[in-house]
Amino acid sequence: MAGKKNSVQRFMNFTGKLRMILGPAQKSGVDHPMTEDNRRLLQEREADAAQWETVRRADGSTYIVPKKQ
Numbered sequence: 516m517a518g519k520k521n522s523v524q525r526f527m528n529f530t531g532k533l534r535m536i537l538g539p540a541q542k543s544g545v546d547h548p549m550t551e552d553n554r555r556l557l558q559e560r561e562a563d564a565a566q567w568e569t570v571r572r573a574d575g576s577t578y579i580v581p582k583k584q
Contacts, residue, residue: 520528527534549557567579 566582568582569577569579571577
């Protein structure tokens with residue numbers, strides 16, 4: 516990764532002075548590839564989320580309901 520930096524890495528470098536004050540940010544999520552366990556868990560959660568749809572009320576609040584088949 517000696518080439519171009521992605522937007523997350525550029526943002527982390529840009530906010531370096533803030534990190535001295537606020538503490539370091541966790542970078543582990545962007546530093547390594549997704550493991551097989553995490554990939555499987557993501558697929559399970561996406562399948563669960565596909566069962567629901569979000570409905571927005573006129574006042575701006577939202578709630579979820581089962582998708583109509």
